[in-house]
Each structure stands twice: as C-alpha cells, then as structure tokens.
Amino acid sequence: MAVYTHLGAEDLSCLIDHYDVGELVSAKGIAEGVSNSNWLIETGGADGRKDASGARFILTMYERRIDVGELPFFLGLLDHLAENGCPVPRTIHDKQGASHRLVDGKSVALIEYLPGVSVDHPTPDQAFSVGKALAQIHLAARNFNGTRAQSLGLAGWQNILSDCGDAALASIDPALPQICADELSFLTANWPQDLPKGVVHCDLFPDNVLMLGNQVTGLIDFYFAANDFFAYDLAVTHAAWCFERSNGDFRADIASALMRGYQAVRPLSASEHAALPILARGASMRFISSRADDWLNTPKDALVARKDPMDFVNRLNFYTKMGGDTFA
Amino acid sequence: MAVYTHLGAEDLSCLIDHYDVGELVSAKGIAEGVSNSNWLIETGGADGRKDASGARFILTMYERRIDVGELPFFLGLLDHLAENGCPVPRTIHDKQGASHRLVDGKSVALIEYLPGVSVDHPTPDQAFSVGKALAQIHLAARNFNGTRAQSLGLAGWQNILSDCGDAALASIDPALPQICADELSFLTANWPQDLPKGVVHCDLFPDNVLMLGNQVTGLIDFYFAANDFFAYDLAVTHAAWCFERSNGDFRADIASALMRGYQAVRPLSASEHAALPILARGASMRFISSRADDWLNTPKDALVARKDPMDFVNRLNFYTKMGGDTFA
Numbered sequence: 001m002a003v004y005t006h007l008g009a010e011d012l013s014c015l016i017d018h019y020d021v022g023e024l025v026s027a028k029g030i031a032e033g034v035s036n037s038n039w040l041i042e043t044g045g046a047d048g049r050k051d052a053s054g055a056r057f058i059l060t061m062y063e064r065r066i067d068v069g070e071l072p073f074f075l076g077l078l079d080h081l082a083e084n085g086c087p088v089p090r091t092i093h094d095k096q097g098a099s100h101r102l103v104d105g106k107s108v109a110l111i112e113y114l115p116g117v118s119v120d121h122p123t124p125d126q127a128f129s130v131g132k133a134l135a136q137i138h139l140a141a142r143n144f145n146g147t148r149a150q151s152l153g154l155a156g157w158q159n160i161l162s163d164c165g166d167a168a169l170a171s172i173d174p175a176l177p178q179i180c181a182d183e184l185s186f187l188t189a190n191w192p193q194d195l196p197k198g199v200v201h202c203d204l205f206p207d208n209v210l211m212l213g214n215q216v217t218g219l220i221d222f223y224f225a226a227n228d229f230f231a232y233d234l235a236v237t238h239a240a241w242c243f244e245r246s247n248g249d250f251r252a253d254i255a256s257a258l259m260r261g262y263q264a265v266r267p268l269s270a271s272e273h274a275a276l277p278i279l280a281r282g283a284s285m286r287f288i289s290s291r292a293d294d295w296l297n298t299p300k301d302a303l304v305a306r307k308d309p310m311d312f313v314n315r316l317n318f319y320t321k322m323g324g325d326t327f328a
Numbered sequence: 329m330a331v332y333t334h335l336g337a338e339d340l341s342c343l344i345d346h347y348d349v350g351e352l353v354s355a356k357g358i359a360e361g362v363s364n365s366n367w368l369i370e371t372g373g374a375d376g377r378k379d380a381s382g383a384r385f386i387l388t389m390y391e392r393r394i395d396v397g398e399l400p401f402f403l404g405l406l407d408h409l410a411e412n413g414c415p416v417p418r419t420i421h422d423k424q425g426a427s428h429r430l431v432d433g434k435s436v437a438l439i440e441y442l443p444g445v446s447v448d449h450p451t452p453d454q455a456f457s458v459g460k461a462l463a464q465i466h467l468a469a470r471n472f473n474g475t476r477a478q479s480l481g482l483a484g485w486q487n488i489l490s491d492c493g494d495a496a497l498a499s500i501d502p503a504l505p506q507i508c509a510d511e512l513s514f515l516t517a518n519w520p521q522d523l524p525k526g527v528v529h530c531d532l533f534p535d536n537v538l539m540l541g542n543q544v545t546g547l548i549d550f551y552f553a554a555n556d557f558f559a560y561d562l563a564v565t566h567a568a569w570c571f572e573r574s575n576g577d578f579r580a581d582i583a584s585a586l587m588r589g590y591q592a593v594r595p596l597s598a599s600e601h602a603a604l605p606i607l608a609r610g611a612s613m614r615f616i617s618s619r620a621d622d623w624l625n626t627p628k629d630a631l632v633a634r635k636d637p638m639d640f641v642n643r644l645n646f647y648t649k650m651g652g653d654t655f656a
Contacts, residue, residue: 003359008446008447008448009445009446009447009448010447011448013445024445025443025444025445025540026444026445026538028356028358028360028368029360030356030368031331031358031359032356032357040356040368042443115353115354115370116354117336117337117340117341117352117353117355118336118337119336120334120337120339121336121338210354211337212353
C-alpha cells in the first residue's frame with residue numbers, strides 16, 4: 001500500500017532506456033501491493049513519440065518477502081499464461097531479453113499495464129466471469145514447466161500460528177487459540193491427498209482482478225502462486241468473493257455463479273467437488289493465520305490497513321456448518 | 329504519500345458518471361501528496377470508447393489540512409493559470425459545472441493529467457525553465473480575483489515553533505531552539521514591508537514540477553498558494569532547487585540559471601533583488617518550522633518519510649553567511 005523506495009526521473013529514465021519502449025513520459029508511484037513498490041509508467045512508445053498518449057506499464061520493485069531466486073518462476077508464469085490467452089499481464093523483457101533487472105541492488109520488472117478496475121460488490125455475472133478466468137489459468141498452467149512449493153499450506157499455517165503463540169492469538173480474540181488448534185487438528189486428519197494439481201494463484205481476491213463491466217481484463221499479483229490442488233484455488237477464490245464486504249453475509253448467488261463459471265471451462269471431478277468444504281476450511285485457516293500474523297506484527301499507526309483475522313473465522317464457521325451445501 | 333480512503337470500482341464509476349469524460353477504464357491510487365488521497369484515473373474518453381487509450385485524470389480527495397471552503401480558491405487558481413497559458417493542470421468541472429463534489433462526506437476534484445516526471449538532480453537548463461515557469465505564473469496571477477491569507481508567514485512560523493516547544497526542538501538538535509529564536513527576532517525586525525505581491529505557489533520543490541527533458545510540463549500542488557511577495561516565492565524556489573539532494577552543497581550554476589530564467593520573463597526590481605537574502609532566510613525558517621513540527625508529530629514507524637529540519641538550518645546558515653552574493 002505504499003512506495004518504499006524513491007526513484008527520481010533520472011533513475012527511472014536510465015532504467016527505461018534498457019527497454020525498447022520509448023522514452024519516459026510519466027511515472028507515478030502507485031499504492032498497490034504490500035511487499036513491493038509499484039509505479040505506473042508511461043512512455044512515448046517504441047516509435048519514439050514523446051507525448052501523453054504513449055504506452056503504459058507497471059514497474060514493480062521487489063522489496064520484501066519475495067526471494068529474487070523465485071522471480072524467473074513468477075515472471076515466467078505471467079508470460080506463459082499470457083501466451084496461452086489468459087487475461088494476465090505479460091512481462092516486458094529488456095533489450096538483452098532479461099525479464100528482470102537490478103536497480104540500486106533491488107530487482108525490478110516491467111509488466112504490461114492492463115485496463116480494468118477492482119470491484120467491491122461483485123454481481124453474479126462478474127463472479128461467473130471470474131470463475132471462468134480462474135479455470136482458464138488452471139488449464140493453461142498444466143503445461144507450465146516451473147514449479148514452486150506451497151509454503152502457505154497446512155504446515156505453513158501451523159508454523160505461523162505457533163510463532164504467533166496462544167497468548168498473542170488470544171489478545172485478538174479469547175477463543176482464537178482453541179479454534180485454530182481444533183481446526184488444524186481436523187484438517188491434518190482429513191486434508192485430501194490426491195486431487196488434480198498444478199500451479200495455482202492462491203490469492204484471487206477482488207483486489208487482484210481487474211474488470212470492465214462483466215469482463216475480466218486482468219488477473220494480477222501472482223506472488224503467492226504455488227503448486228497445489230486446482231480445487232483449493234477455487235476454494236480460496238470462493239472464500240474471497242462470496243461474502244459481503246460490509247457484514248460478512250454469505251452470497252449464495254455469487255457463489256453459485258462463481259462455481260458455474262469455473263465449471264463452464266473446467267468441470268470438477270466428483271472427488272474435487274466432494275473435497276470443496278474441507279478445502280474451503282483450509283482456505284479460511286490460510287487467511288486466519290496470515291492475518292493474525294500481520295495483525296500482531298503491524299504497528300497500529302502504520303498506514304497499511306490491517307485486516308481482521310476474525311472475518312475468516314466467520315467464514316470457517318460458515319463452511320464447517322454448511323459443508324457440501326455451500327457448493328451445491 | 330498514501331491513499332487514505334478506499335474507493336472501489338463502484339464508487340469511482342458512480343463519481344466519474346457525473347463528468348463528461350466517458351466511462352471508467354482504470355483507477356490506481358497514487359502515492360503523492362501528504363494531505364490528500366490521489367488516484368490516476370483513465371476513462372474511455374468523452375466519445376464513449378472503452379479501451380486502454382482514453383483520457384487520463386488525477387482524482388484528488390481532500391483528507392486533511394485543507395479547508396473545504398478554500399477549494400474554490402485553489403481550483404479557481406488552477407483554472408485561471410491554465411487559461412492564461414501556464415503549465416498548470418486545469419480542473420475538470422462536472423456536468424453541472426461544479427469544480428468539486430462530495431463522496432462519502434469528503435470533497436473530491438477531478439484534475440487534468442499532465443505528462444512529465446520530477447527530477448532529482450536538475451541541470452542548469454532545467455532550472456532556467458523552472459525560473460521562467462515561476463515568473464509566468466506570477467505574471468498570470470496578477471489578474472486572478474481570489475485571495476488567500478498567508479498562514480505560513482513569519483507569525484505562522486513563530487506559532488508552529490512555539491507549539492513545538494524548546495525542549496522538543498532541542499531533541500532534534502540541541503542548538504535548534506536558539507537558532508530559531510535568534511532568526512525569528514532578526515526576521516521580525518528586518519522583514520520587507522513593501523514588495524510586489526500576488527498569489528504565489530510557496531512550495532515549488534522539484535516534486536511539484538513535472539518536466540520532459542528541459543521543458544516544464546506541469547506545476548502542481550498549489551495547496552500552499554497564498555498572497556505573498558513574488559520575490560518570496562522565488563526565494564522559496566531558490567532554497568528548494570539550488571542545493572544538492574545528497575549532501576546539501578550549494579549549486580551556483582543551478583541558482584544562476586534559475587535567476588536568469590525568472591528574470592527572462594519577469595525582471596526583478598532593485599528592491600526585490602536587495603530583499604532576496606532575507607526572503608531566503610525566511611524561506612528556510614518556513615521549512616525548518618513545518619519540518620520540525622512533522623518530525624516531532626509523525627510516528628517514527630509511519631510510512632510517510634520524515635524530512636530532516638536540519639537540512640534547512642544548513643540553508644539558513646548559507647544564506648546568512650553569503651547574503652547578496654548568492655543572488656548576484
């Protein structure tokens with residue numbers, strides 16, 4: 001939600017010169033991403049025109065959390081999905097063909113700019129399109145060569161919560177330590193072992209989807225992508241889209257449209273379908289753990305908005321109570 | 329340096345519908361301004377095209393510090409200067425002709441987007457252009473009807489520093505309370521009373537100037553504009569541009585180019601020229617006082633970068649020592 005590094009016109013011009021995109025015309029630091037600094041860059045275009053109607057790009061500087069050794073995976077994934085017709089921004093390679101460069105010791109990448117805005121209150125038609133786009137990247141990811149271990153799976157949630165400690169978790173809500181312990185023990189005993197898998201997004205909240213009307217114009221922010229069950233990614237997306245922003249109420253119409261959209265492109269197997277309730281409980285635990293960690297470790301007066309982990313306790317309770325009915 | 333308010337696609341689309349600029353295509357919160365939230369908005373253009381090559385605007389939401397009653401002054405000033413050929417963004421008026429609207433109880437304005445980037449290390453040619461542009465707005469401001477009292481003049485600096493208190497000032501630097509007391513007493517006795525005045529910018533740091541090459545494409549952020557001496561605004565700009573960003577060294581070549589550029593458009597009178605050393609000492613006090621206040625009252629772990637008030641103590645010392653030689 002901030003730009004962590006100052007880059008002046010001279011730094012930016014010098015960087016942009018390494019790409020065949022024309023001269024720098026504008027650069028605005030944008031308030032997106034919590035681990036990266038991002039700029040919306042405008043250039044005169046590769047034909048050298050230096051005016052206000054050139055080409056636009058997102059420049060991302062990788063500040064924290066992201067292991068630079070993983071950039072070829074993340075950027076290669078964008079290129080692979082874009083080449084396969086998915087609404088995903090491609091990476092702009094420099095004149096030497098590199099997908100990322102160093103500026104002041106930090107890695108940067110120039111990424112395609114896509115139009116579209118993120119919705120707060122999706123309609124069923126929009127959820128249908130998001131389901132389709134998610135299934136589309138799952139199909140396209142099947143022949144992607146890269147792999148990345150899922151660090152935020154069951155063992156990861158357990159580690160994060162154990163690092164937080166029960167006393168700290170109880171400071172968020174007295175019931176939280178017991179809820180987490182019970183759920184982790186249930187999930188450990190019941191987590192599915194054998195479902196179709198591949199590289200999946202794992203964080204497809206409305207913030208990470210650009211839309212124009214009912215059309216998905218961009219899926220962005222693949223920095224949690226990892227090898228996991230396709231159906232788990234659908235469960236994450238379900239948990240991220242199907243509850244009202246204001247009061248957490250379940251929206252059956254959105255959920256139904258999301259499921260229909262997904263299956264219009266990639267029908268679920270019977271075992272995937274049967275696993276959805278437990279996968280959605282896992283998705284809830286994934287965000288309970290990371291949000292609890294952020295809640296406890298983000299200074300209260302920082303400008304980054306902390307997200308309440310209890311929102312996902314409510315979703316966990318909902319999925320536990322409703323079971324398969326949620327995904328009928 | 330942050331976006332303080334969340335506006336989703338639905339809020340933004342609804343707002344943009346009130347303007348004759350086409351449909352919303354993109355909106356990115358940008359990390360500019362410390363008192364306002366800003367978004368870089370793209371629309372399909374007034375001809376209704378809904379693609380990625382439409383028109384761009386800056387949407388500003390006034391969050392703090394700015395009195396909404398003053399918006400007609402600030403926005404009217406932009407329009408006046410733009411109409412008079414100055415490189416200043418004009419205000420986009422809504423379909424009813426209003427220059428600002430309310431969203432969730434906060435005032436917003438849609439402002440013209442201008443190309444250009446802010447330089448960190450100006451060249452003499454760039455400083456020459458900045459001097460010219462500053463003189464150009466001074467000439468154009470002479471027939472602007474609005475007026476706004478200078479709240480950050482001598483009395484304002486005195487109030488801010490007195491609110492900080494000597495003990496707090498000494499926590500920044502042990503010498504600071506005495507430096508401020510001595511300088512304020514000198515300025516009170518010697519501040520000029522009768523120089524040409526009008527509405528001036530008062531904050532023309534490199535951050536507030538957009539450039540393409542040597543050309544000034546935009547002067548922005550007029551939210552400190554007030555009625556004051558034209559020569560004081562030149563002194564502020566001198567203090568803001570003529571010292572190296574890295575080590576505070578005075579750059580005589582930049583200073584000389586800035587003065588030549590200014591006087592190429594608006595030659596200074598003898599009394600204005602003679603007053604520059606004391607006006608520059610006042611400009612230094614203006615930023616010592618506001619930066620000391622921010623330094624003491626911004627949480628250390630906030631994402632807003634605090635600026636060191638001592639940078640301007642160094643400039644104050646420089647102007648005191650050099651006197652008229654600086655502006656030869």
